[in-house]
Structure formats: C-alpha cells, structure tokens
Amino acid sequence: MLVSYKWLKDYIEIDDLTPQEIAEKLTRSGVEVDIVHEMNQGVKNIVVGKVLECEKHPEADKLNLCKVDIGEEEPVQIVCGAANVGADQFVVVAKVGARLPGGMKIKRAKLRGQVSEGMICSLQELGFEGKVVAKEFSEGIFNFPTEIAPGTDALGLLNLDDQVLELDLTANRADCLSLIGTAYEIAAILGRDVKLPEVTEIKETKEKGSDYVSVRVEATEDNPYYGAIMIKDVTIAPSPLWLQTKLMASGIRPINNVVDITNFVLLEYGQPLHAFDYERFGSKEVLVRRAKDEEKMTTLDDVDRTLSSDYLAITNGTVPVALAGVMGGADSEVSEDTKTILLEAAYFKGTTIRKASRELGLRSDASSRFEKGVDPSRVKKAGLRAATMIAELAGGTVLSEVVEHNNLDVTPKEITITLDKINGVLGTSITNTEVNDILHKLQFDFEEDNNQYKVSVPTRRQDVQIQVDIVEEVGRLYGYNNIPTTLPNTATTPGGLTSVQANKRKVRRFLENVGLHEAVSYSLTTTEKESHFKDEGGYRVKVASPMSEERSTLRTTLLPHLLDALSHNKNRNILNVNLYEMGSVFSTEEQTVTKQPEETTYISGAIMGLWHEHSWQGEKKPVDFYVLKGMVEGLLAQLNVIDKAEFIQGEGKGFHPGRTAKLLVNGVEIGILGQLHPSVAKEWSLTEVYMFEINLHRLLMEEVEAIRYTPIPRYPAMDRDIALVVDEGVQAGVVESLIKEFGGQLITRVALFDLYQGEHLEKGKKSLAFSLRYQDPEKTLTEEEVTKVHEAVLNGLEEKIGAKLRS
Structure with a gap:
C-alpha cells in the first residue's frame, strides 16, 4: 500500500512530523513501512510554460520549433521531438540550468542549427513510472488540463514535493489498505483526531434511481449488500490535476474523471466501487448470482474469461456484465460517450472473490481488498462520497434514492476482557488508566467496571475478534520496547531430542x-x-x-x-x-x-x-x-x-x-x-x-541393542594370517562370514588385507589374504588350542567353498 504524505494530511494533523518520523512510529506499532519514496528524484528549476507557437523544424521532420512563454520578459525557443506538442498548450519546461532525475543538467544547445533554450518534459523524464502515466501522455510530453500562469513552479503542481510511505501490511491489517484506515492508525499512535471527509445525503430529485434500475440478489450469502446509485448527464473528461497526481503517487494510472473518482474513493475508504455505462448495461435490472459453468464474458482487460459456478457475477438479468469484486466487463465500460452512470457499491464475501481471482489469475486492487475484508459500515458512505464527487467533477446529477439490497450486519464486535488477562499475557503491570487511554486513542468504545472491560470494536477493525487481539492492540500501543523480558508463567517440561x-x-x-x-x-x-x-x-x-x-x-x-x-x-x-x-x-x-x-x-x-x-x-x-x-x-x-x-x-x-x-x-x-x-x-x-x-x-526404525561396556581383555591374543585360493566368483564377504562361523567364539577379528590375481595362480582363481585374531576372555590360549580351531576353519572352508591355502 502506497500512502502519500501530503494526501494523508487531509485526514490528520501531522505537519509537525516528517514522513520518516511517521514511518518510524508506524513500524514500531506493528505496521511496517518498507521505505519512504521521494517523489522528487533530484528535479529542480522546472516551471509551467505556455506554447505560443509550434512549427516544424526546417531541417528535421520529427522535430518542432516551439516558442514558449515561461514567465520571463521574452519567450524562449525550445526544440521538441514530441509528436503531441502543439500551440496553446500549458507544458512542463525544464529551464536552462535545471536538473532532472539521474543528474541530467539542461543546457542551452543547438539542434540541427536551431537554438534550444530548455526542454519540454514528459512525466517519465520527471521521474514518474510509465505505468502510472495517462495513456494520452505515455509517449509524449505532458500538458496541464487547465490554464496556469507561465513561470509557476511546477514541482508542487505535479506533487513532486511529496513523499510516499510504502506499507508492508500483513493479511490481518486490511484496515490500513486505505488513507482513512492509515490515518486512524497514526491517530492511535499520536493520540489525535481523524478528519473524515464530508458525505452528504443525495438531494431529492424529480426522477429517482428506482425509475432506472432494480436490484435483485440471489447469492445473498456471497453478497449481503448491493447498492446502485444513478447519475445522469455526466461529461467524461480528464480529471483535475490534483486528482491525477494523488492517484499517480499511489501507483494508479489516471483514466478519466469518473473512473479516477472510483479509484480515489478506493484508496480513501478502502472500498472498491465500479461505474457502469448505463446505456450499455443492457437492461434495467441488476441481478447478482453465481455464474454458470462455462459461462463466458470479456473483462476490462479485453480477455475472454470462462466462468464457473464458484464465481459471483453481476448480470443485467441475462448475461454477466462484471466479475463481482474482481473486474468489470468490457461491454459496459465507461467511455468518452458515456452520459449516464450506474455506480455500484457492494459488499462481497472474501472467500468467493479469492477463489475467482486465484483461479483466473486475475488480481486487482478491488479483489485484494475484498479478499481481506472491507468495512461493512463504509460501503454505502463510499458510494455516496463517489457520487458527490462525480456530480462535482463530471457535472452529473445524482438521482435520489440508493437502490439497494441490504442484508449486511454492521453490529460492532463486543469483547470482554480483564486487566489481569492483559497483564498476564504481556507480562506487564499496565494500569487501568493506561489501558483506558489506549482504548480511547484506538477510538474503541468501552465500559470498564472493576478492571473488567467490555470493548465494542468498530467495524473498520475486522482483525480484532477475540481477547488476544485486544491484548495485542494494548501491547503494541503501550510500546513493544516497554514490555519487559520475562519467562512464561506456565508449567514447563524438560526439553530434549527424540x-x-x-x-x-x-x-x-x-x-x-x-x-x-x-x-x-x-x-x-x-x-x-x-x-x-x-x-x-x-x-x-x-x-x-x-x-x-x-x-x-x-x-x-x-x-x-x-x-x-x-x-x-x-x-x-x-x-x-x-x-x-x-x-x-x-x-x-x-x-x-x-x-x-x-x-x-x-x-x-x-x-x-x-x-x-x-x-x-x-x-x-x-x-x-x-x-x-x-x-x-x-x-x-x-x-x-x-x-x-x-x-x-x-x-x-x-x-x-x-x-x-x-x-x-x-x-x-x-x-x-x-x-x-x-x-x-x-x-x-x-x-x-x-x-x-x-x-x-x-x-x-531398526531396533538396536543398548551399547554395553566390554572390559579390556586380560589375556593375550594370537594373530594368524592365511592366504586362500578360491574361485573368482567367491566373494570376500562370504569367506569372512564362514571364517567366523567355523572359528566360533575364539575368533574376535577377521580382516581382509590382500587380493591377488595373476601369475602363479590358475586361470579363474584368486587369492584372498585374511588376518585372524584368536582370543579367549577367560584364559590364555595355548598354541595347540589355536591350531585346532585354525585347522577347523581351513577344513571348513575347503569343504564349503573349495578354498585351499596358497603355497
């Protein structure tokens, strides 16, 4: 999640803290900030310029000679190779002496014999990633959508004086997938208030939304709330610059005013919305149902998708027009000709959305939020917020009456916990005054009686469900660094390896x-x-x-x-x-x-x-x-x-x-x-x-006997070596086993020390030489006793495998 520092200030007072200090405090409280991105990558001395004249370069077909007013006494001439440059445009000019990303310095130059005093810039040349630049400017220079006084510093206008916090959120912190949610988190850390955007109810109009559309939900478990807001007489156009730059700072490409507003509210509230072109919707009915197996639709990315009954579809009563919570359909996409908007604000079950997104390999900003869980209390508010902005920025009229199916439970979760439980888990001695203060900062309603708390958790915090979640909230805002290192107060068992x-x-x-x-x-x-x-x-x-x-x-x-x-x-x-x-x-x-x-x-x-x-x-x-x-x-x-x-x-x-x-x-x-x-x-x-x-x-798994101590022999051993001539096919291991068998308990060691084949031996024969050790643990062996056993070994080998002593 990318969070613009300047945008964040719309919701909480943080002028006294730098983005780096905010990042440090968030990370210490458990919301990790990976990095703070500088929007300005070394750019300076760039201004707004007005192109007064634009003519072809006399010596180069692909170059243009532009006379540009940059707020100085005289216009300057700039040679520009962009195909989309033209007269009366308000553009970004890097003046002579300006710096661009990578340390590039702009100098006065001559191009094909013509002087160029500066550079008309594209957004990519100013450090914006190509993926966030509007398509109309992706392969050319950028021009401002409204008139701006030439010479005005362009850094602030393009939001290049901003810094962006990149949050590395765990799956449970879906509340911080929005500017408001992040503001609540910072407010809890700092003990400050959150300034929520004003959401006004729709004014009464002669026509109502229900005159244009009805809503029916078959898959009520997957879609407990669906709201449709009708907006007439909109004018599709580029968004204001402030809206475009906020989206670009958050990693989203501007498209047009209506689509940009839905993305703006997505980032602001964490609530995905979708705008349909009503004239292309195909009916006056919205039917939400499970898709049919092998049902087809084309999504906004122009890919034909095959659906299954595991997916949730938004239909016009007949065919799918959107894959619920994942992506809209290409047939009802908002275009330049759109005049009437059907705005969708809905709550979809996360597991259903996750299955469709994963199996289709189609992940979107909307699906990632529905998967983790959105705030049920903000669904309708987000729709009204977007409708108000569309009326303001696209000139539309919002028809009264939100047409909705509403079976959504917005009851806050209530959790009962004691102070002893909190301190017992954390190993602390936090007082009830401190706990009260933390719950107030979190803006959790609660009742406290004799160190027992009954906490009402706001719906925006879907991750707080049980007692240990309250313990975690208290612990992280109390400060992990303030929690002492202690041993668990519980029964223990000695450790060891199996x-x-x-x-x-x-x-x-x-x-x-x-x-x-x-x-x-x-x-x-x-x-x-x-x-x-x-x-x-x-x-x-x-x-x-x-x-x-x-x-x-x-x-x-x-x-x-x-x-x-x-x-x-x-x-x-x-x-x-x-x-x-x-x-x-x-x-x-x-x-x-x-x-x-x-x-x-x-x-x-x-x-x-x-x-x-x-x-x-x-x-x-x-x-x-x-x-x-x-x-x-x-x-x-x-x-x-x-x-x-x-x-x-x-x-x-x-x-x-x-x-x-x-x-x-x-x-x-x-x-x-x-x-x-x-x-x-x-x-x-x-x-x-x-x-x-x-x-x-x-x-x-083999059973092995316990290792036992064997005393060092008190009586001497006698060693004898034998060289046996055997057939080539006889294995030395077989001979060793037979020696042990015929020698009995008196043979304590048998070792092969030589193998010979070659001259002086019959063809097909080999010589195996073994060292034999005879020893009796109870007495000293005599020569006669050893000889008797030794001969028994030789006789047994000769009888069993035809082995003969090598002469």
Whole structure:
C-alpha cells in the first residue's frame, strides 16, 4: 500500500512530523513501512510554460520549433521531438540550468542549427513510472488540463514535493489498505483526531434511481449488500490535476474523471466501487448470482474469461456484465460517450472473490481488498462520497434514492476482557488508566467496571475478534520496547531430542566429519531427470500449476539434484566435490492424488575427483567404490547397526552394473551404493562419480541393542594370517562370514588385507589374504588350542567353498 504524505494530511494533523518520523512510529506499532519514496528524484528549476507557437523544424521532420512563454520578459525557443506538442498548450519546461532525475543538467544547445533554450518534459523524464502515466501522455510530453500562469513552479503542481510511505501490511491489517484506515492508525499512535471527509445525503430529485434500475440478489450469502446509485448527464473528461497526481503517487494510472473518482474513493475508504455505462448495461435490472459453468464474458482487460459456478457475477438479468469484486466487463465500460452512470457499491464475501481471482489469475486492487475484508459500515458512505464527487467533477446529477439490497450486519464486535488477562499475557503491570487511554486513542468504545472491560470494536477493525487481539492492540500501543523480558508463567517440561532427531544429527555430523558437505535442494524436479534412476511404472505427484517445467514433479529420489550440484561445480572448474543431502521423497498409489502423498526421509551422497584420505597429511587419492563403501560402513557403525548390515553385489537403474552393491539390514534392502553409470554421467557432463542412497527412515526404525561396556581383555591374543585360493566368483564377504562361523567364539577379528590375481595362480582363481585374531576372555590360549580351531576353519572352508591355502 502506497500512502502519500501530503494526501494523508487531509485526514490528520501531522505537519509537525516528517514522513520518516511517521514511518518510524508506524513500524514500531506493528505496521511496517518498507521505505519512504521521494517523489522528487533530484528535479529542480522546472516551471509551467505556455506554447505560443509550434512549427516544424526546417531541417528535421520529427522535430518542432516551439516558442514558449515561461514567465520571463521574452519567450524562449525550445526544440521538441514530441509528436503531441502543439500551440496553446500549458507544458512542463525544464529551464536552462535545471536538473532532472539521474543528474541530467539542461543546457542551452543547438539542434540541427536551431537554438534550444530548455526542454519540454514528459512525466517519465520527471521521474514518474510509465505505468502510472495517462495513456494520452505515455509517449509524449505532458500538458496541464487547465490554464496556469507561465513561470509557476511546477514541482508542487505535479506533487513532486511529496513523499510516499510504502506499507508492508500483513493479511490481518486490511484496515490500513486505505488513507482513512492509515490515518486512524497514526491517530492511535499520536493520540489525535481523524478528519473524515464530508458525505452528504443525495438531494431529492424529480426522477429517482428506482425509475432506472432494480436490484435483485440471489447469492445473498456471497453478497449481503448491493447498492446502485444513478447519475445522469455526466461529461467524461480528464480529471483535475490534483486528482491525477494523488492517484499517480499511489501507483494508479489516471483514466478519466469518473473512473479516477472510483479509484480515489478506493484508496480513501478502502472500498472498491465500479461505474457502469448505463446505456450499455443492457437492461434495467441488476441481478447478482453465481455464474454458470462455462459461462463466458470479456473483462476490462479485453480477455475472454470462462466462468464457473464458484464465481459471483453481476448480470443485467441475462448475461454477466462484471466479475463481482474482481473486474468489470468490457461491454459496459465507461467511455468518452458515456452520459449516464450506474455506480455500484457492494459488499462481497472474501472467500468467493479469492477463489475467482486465484483461479483466473486475475488480481486487482478491488479483489485484494475484498479478499481481506472491507468495512461493512463504509460501503454505502463510499458510494455516496463517489457520487458527490462525480456530480462535482463530471457535472452529473445524482438521482435520489440508493437502490439497494441490504442484508449486511454492521453490529460492532463486543469483547470482554480483564486487566489481569492483559497483564498476564504481556507480562506487564499496565494500569487501568493506561489501558483506558489506549482504548480511547484506538477510538474503541468501552465500559470498564472493576478492571473488567467490555470493548465494542468498530467495524473498520475486522482483525480484532477475540481477547488476544485486544491484548495485542494494548501491547503494541503501550510500546513493544516497554514490555519487559520475562519467562512464561506456565508449567514447563524438560526439553530434549527424540531418538530419531538425535540420530539424524549423528548422521549429519558423521558425514561432515568424513569430508562431505551438506546440500539442500528443491523438493520439485522433472520426470525426465528421475527416469534415469526410477522406472516409468507407478505414479508420481505432479504439481497442478508448476512455476516451471524444472519444478513440476515431487521428487522420488535425491540423486538427480546432487548430480545437478556436481555438474554446477564442474562447470566452474571445481573438480573435487563431496556432497550429501538429507531430505524427503514422495510417493503415491493414486493416479489422481486425493490424499496426502507418503513422505519418506532419505540420505544420499555423491563424491567425485580426489579424496583426502588423511586430511592432516594432505594426502589425496582418486575416489572409488571402496571409499564410498567405507563411508556407508562408518555411518552404519555410528548408528550401531553394522552387525545387522550386509552388502551384496547387485544392480540398480542409473548405476554401473559391475560396481554396485545393495545394502541390506536384517535381510531387507534399504539402500544402494556404487558408481554412476557412464551413460547417465554423460547426461550431466560428468565422468567418474560414486553415489549412495539409503532409506533413512527405515534405517532409523531398526531396533538396536543398548551399547554395553566390554572390559579390556586380560589375556593375550594370537594373530594368524592365511592366504586362500578360491574361485573368482567367491566373494570376500562370504569367506569372512564362514571364517567366523567355523572359528566360533575364539575368533574376535577377521580382516581382509590382500587380493591377488595373476601369475602363479590358475586361470579363474584368486587369492584372498585374511588376518585372524584368536582370543579367549577367560584364559590364555595355548598354541595347540589355536591350531585346532585354525585347522577347523581351513577344513571348513575347503569343504564349503573349495578354498585351499596358497603355497
């Protein structure tokens, strides 16, 4: 909401305060002011000039030679390239020595041999945004609508000496979407009175409004009040300059006097109005009803709209002439030929307006106010205010009798609250005298008896509905800076993390400690990217109105976004990248989603380039499968599930078939790790990348035994190494499991330390070397005892998998 400081002074006395001071006080009270805009962007020395003569430049077809009276002894010659410049116009002249926005200085110049002593300006050249400049002046110079003495300072006339406060309003403060509402807020802060505009009742006329129109409302719940005011014999013309500049300061383009007045009252009262051309309306009946499905109409922006029964339509009894609360129809638009106005002042239900505005992608100043809620007590007053101004500025005659349907409740909300409740919530010791003063400043009627308040909330404050709203009003006007810092006076419980939260932190810390950096990516992706890792079968959750094709589907895997991050780094010559992400993936069993999709937490990682094996030594090695597997094993050990985990060779879509393993916990597959398939890597312009993805939710649901203390062994251990020749297809993990099985409780550690294939071995064979540790916690083992168990291990391996000791 843009609020003109000069315009605001029409409603409250603030001459003693600067716009910056007003902004500070508003922000401290809870109505944030983002910025105070200076209308004057460095402009000076501009005056009103009268074009006495205008002729074509003898040497340039697109230039004009203008003799301009600027209030000095002699007229000056100015060369102007605007197509709409002409004799007898009153224009804005930047004199020699003037400054324009951006530091531009006007100098005496020669253009194609002709002297130019100044510049005739467009509004854009003076710093106005093009979107607020009237269309007739949008591509040319501006000329004043009335005669003004040449030489008059143009800064004040164009409102360039104004400053504009930009309010960043929360949704509940719809009352400040108007000049009057903002004035009430400032009055509450300063303890001053608000000067409301005079609204006069319509004078008796021979003809009445009901002679021209009737009003019927079918959708009474959506439209409890509709008022129609008839105004005859209007003359459509440009608005007075003061009205145009006020609208431009508020970000609205002037159009004509009637439309500008409805916009003026919209900004003043916060009440949207609409003016119909009565001759083009099509009937003598206004019928407000729900639109019909597939019903058509063309709105003021010349777009054909298809309506639905969820929208509210203003009709002439037959066809829609306006989309209620959103935008009028093109067929009944006020034009230069309009003579009779049907002025609409209505109250529409916010939820109905919001639905139509959102689904049609049609947001307007009117819809934004109806959505948040307008003051029901001001609806008719705003209509009468606009009708009076139209009679004054457009020469119309307002016909007596507002034709209306009125079922609108304007009863103030009554809230009962005690002083103890206010102080209890705020943690203060505010006295009843102070509360009384604050309620008076807010202009809330109230009764107070023995520190109990019965507050009558004016209808302009639709956001104040319950006790805590009264507490908030008292607190913000008492001053947030005056409220002491206190602890809540309530029962407390000791805080702490759940086991899942604690384990998630443990996962993060472990992965960061081994050198991975956390990535945070969008939950939305594309089906094409996911297809590299997921089969086409099944259903995906698609966004109904995606902001782009890249964000059209809820992800079912974290891997594509990690590859995006790796590719982004590689394209910037950062080749050693190690990332992980913990996030949600989504799934559904429905083709058309009718219930909440299932959300599951996954943990994924991706590494490429060189790996710092020992960061304290600065050593690096290329990443490979075993680096990745070591990370995952370490992670499982941190979560105390390593004994339940098993890695088996497998395949996964998007992974290299010979360098991929499935992760099983308690026999259930919960993850995958391995090298990215070269063809997939090529899609992201990458080479050798290793990745893992684990269902973290499933992993954290595993029951784990409590960590128990094991005393340091009192008796020595005996280590023996064996090198076994086995078939190429025998996995080292299988051999390790068999060694533990045949060795029993005496084997406390088995570690693979060498793999050999090549010379001195039969074709199709390989050598696996293991280090075995034998230890008994109860006694010292003898050589004979260890040898007996060791031979049992070798015999068992030979019998089970044909393993032989390598000679």
